[in-house]
Amino acid sequence: MPTYTAPTKDLQFVLHDVLNITGDTITGYDELEADFTSAIFDEAGKLASEVLAPLNTVGDKEGCKLENGVVRTPTGFKEAFEQLKEGAWPGLDMPEEYGGQNLPYVINTAVGEMFAAANQAFGMYHGLTHGAASAILAHGTDQQKQTWLPKMVSCEWTGTMNLTEPHCGTDLGLMRTKAEPQDDGSYAITGQKIFISAGEHDMADNIVHLVLAKIAGAPEGIKGVSLFIVPKFLVDENGSLGARNGVSCGKLEEKMGIHGNSTCVMNYDGATGYLLGEAHKGMRAMFTMMNEARIGVGVQGLSQAEVAYQNALDYAKDRLQGRDVTGVKNPDGPADPLIVHPDIRRSLMDQKSFTEGGRAFVLWAATMIDRAHRESDKDADGLVSLLTPVIKGFLTDQGYDMTVKAQQVYGGHGYIEEWGMSQFTRDARIAMIYEGANGVQALDLVGRKLASDGGKHVMAFFEIVKSFIKENQDHDADFDRDFLGPLKAASKDLQAAGMYFMQNGTQNPNNALSGSYDFMHMFGHVCLGLMWARMGLAARKALAEDASDVAFYETKLATGRYYMARQLPATGLHLARIQSGAGPVMALEAANF
Template sequence: MPTYTPPVKDMQFVLHDVLDVSKSGIAGYEELDRDFTQAVLDEAGKLARDVLAPLNRVGDEEGCRLENGVVRTPTGFKDAYDRMRAGGWMGLDADTEYGGQGMPYLLNAATGELFVSANMAFNMYQGLTHGVMSALYVHGSEEQKRTYLPNMIDGIWSGTMNLTEPHCGTDLGLIRTRAEPQDDGTYRITGQKIWISAGEHDLSENIIHLVLAKIPGGPEGTKGISLFIVPKFVVTEDGSLGSRNAVSCGGLESKMGIHGNATCVMNYDGATGFLVGEPHKGMRAMFTMMNEARLGVGLQGYAQGVVAYQNALAFAQERLQGRAVTGTVAPDKAADPIIVHPDVRRNLMDQKAFVEAARAFAFWGATLIDRSHRNHDADAEALISLLTPVIKGFLTDKGFETTVLAQQTLGGSGFTREWGIEQFVRDARITMIYEGTNGIQSLDLVGRKLGANGGKTVMGFFDIVKAFIAENDHDARLKAIFLDPLKDASKDLQAAAMYFTQSGMKDPNNALAGSYDFMHVFGHVCLGLMWARMAKASYAALDAGDGDTEFHESKIATGRYYMTRLLPATKTHLARIQSGAEPVMALDAANF
């Protein structure tokens, strides 16, 4: 059975040695000293390791059951949910005015990694609720916030987002769900939504659905979409639960993975709904939740890679097979552990080099969110908007790839349920699909984000990379191993962007055909930047003689591996981008 060890030491390294959060100038971060974050992460880690992780296989094997309109979650989930509630984890970064703890989003992201690695399907129940809370906090009326937020922050109520319908997914302009205005100011919501995570369950007393629907007579397409609160139980004026609303679960999806989370077909049969914001302005409100969800999915991708890597490493250190070609390593045993073999090392190094850089990238992204919200920094908001499709798309592509590499490390054992690695593969696979497929993320990156603000934002990213290289160019160790490869990869990214500028104007397909490769070039450059920053921190610790020598030397060696073995992939992606659309579009549809 798989095990999970919270990587708190590495998290602390990223937070304090790399990001130096307490001195970052972000409002509220001055309280994030090492002792404080250590205490928070230790407690979250214990909950993840001791409560959530043991339920991961239970959730996978039992799944959810629909009985008389009620979804029953797997054994132990309700108790675990109540323990999460009791610890205040659901409102960690929520506004204190509504009962939250008011901590930075960064801590929500860090603890979120721990919970996702331990039990991704379980964590989705509270993850969706967090997104609903964020959307209502920004776009809801004061009355709506006071009605719904305190109980959602406490976890007594939970939340969902309802976008997809049987006939449309990404193209939300095609939705058919109707919202008929009523004399009392409410709306009657009628329609069907599919693939609704946590749409129905037995963990909370009420479920607050955020539903996209169209008010009759509104504009066509996405300009005519409005957003509505549709609670499972209508809330009375005194805040208590009233009658059951006309919303029900019509069925549960049979899925490849995340069996412990209820993925529902939701039927709205004239349900009472409450408009959020202005009529026909629902997409703006929904994107608040969707963008947060996309960042959360990127975290899910690498977090599944983290736990898969941990178990692959443990197996490689114990499994005996063959002898090292350079000489016997374990003469007292029948064979050497497989970690002595170069190809197994390659496999494990691919995993390790990715998950450690991905963690730094995700945490950096979380600081940008805090900087934009807490410091009202428009540049930070623009930068995280640019990076969101990269975080979601690249980290989930590579996160899934990491779980497959972990499975490969175990050989035949990895293909069996007994060892548990195959569940991480199945669970991670959805991250590349939901909240906008990774193909859609790449189109968003190239089609919308790259040219945003007249290209100033992406140029600002290049300036960040250039500034780091220039500031540290005097360090020969960094320059040779980290800075020069980073500079080279950054030039590949700039060349790709320039190709889109020059060729995309002539034929938009030239840009769109290369968008997926561009997302990967961007992702590699971001992880290269993270490794350069981590290497700088480790060299500084070694020079000062006040750090864990083995830890920092291992960190530098892992970073060197990424820069020499993985970062050069930017050149392959660039060549594919510069080949243009013709090889992609050459066949007529009938000839596929």
């Protein structure tokens, strides 16, 4: 059975050596001393590796079962959920007034990676609750916050998001779910939603659904959508659970992966709902949850790559196959271990350089979210908004690819269920689809985010890269050659792609949209290149200061050089594709496919 070890040392390196969080001016960061964050990560790591990871295979094999309207979760899930609640992990970064610990979001992100890597399906129950609670926190009335948040922050009650309907996914303006105003100020919600993760289960006393619906007489399309709080059980004035609401699970979907999470068809039959935020402004409120979820899904892609890599690495060191062409490395055995072979090392280095670079990327983004929320910094909010589709799309695409590479290390055993590697690939696959399929993320990036605020935020990103290169060049020829040179070249490719869109996308928008997916990946590579340059600088500094763990920092430098030499040049390929324009993509008539 696969195992998982939390990457606590690497998390500490990124937070303290690279991001220097205690030296940041963000409120609360001065309290994040290394000993403090280490203690949090160690405890989270134990829960992840000792409790959640062993249940990952259980959840995959057993799945969830719908019995008389109630979904039964896999063996051990309820007990693990109780341990999660007892440790107050769901409310790590939520406000103290609602029972949270008010730690920065960056800490929640680091812990979230561990939980998702150990058991992605399990982590979705409390992860979605966090998103729903965030939406209520941002858009709810004081009464709504007092009613729902304390129990959601503790995960006594869990939460969901209900967008998709059988006939509409991305185009939510087509939805048919209706909201009829009632005399008491509530609404009667009627309709059907599909693909609702954690829509029904047996681990919480109540489930608080956030449901998009259209009020009678609302404007057509997306401008007529409103958001409603629709609980499984109604709640009285004293906060006690009352009658069962008119919402039920009609079916559990049979899925490729994440079997331990209940993916439900939810039926609303005149269910009582309460307007969250303004009428006809539902998408604005829902996007509070969706943007958080998209970053969380990006972390899922990273996390599945990490756990798959860990197991592939162990296998490569243990499995004896063939001899090293440069000379025998295991003279006492019948063959050398797989890891001596260059092609296996190529695969493992692809995985290692991606996971470590991706980890730095999401933690850097999390600091921007903290700056936006804790300091009301609009520039930080704009930059992380620009990067959100990159985090979601690039990290999940690449994360899935890395699980396939890890599976490949096993050869035939990777295709056999008892080794457990296929689960990582199957679980990772959904991350490319939900919370906005990755093609939509690319369209959002190129069609909306690049031009946001007159292009201010993408120019700010380029300035970050330019300033880093300028501040650190001419100090060391090796660093310039291995890190700064590749980063500068990749950044120029990204700028050239943006210029192509400006010059050719106005008259024919398909010139931009045909290249959007390549642009998203190009942007992701540049972000990881920037992170590797920063990590390389931090590792060199630690070695210059006689760090005790020399091997760790030298390994970090070697891994960074690999990414810069073998992965970052992909920006050139993406640029060539973008500059080919819409012609090759749009050449065929639909009938000729």
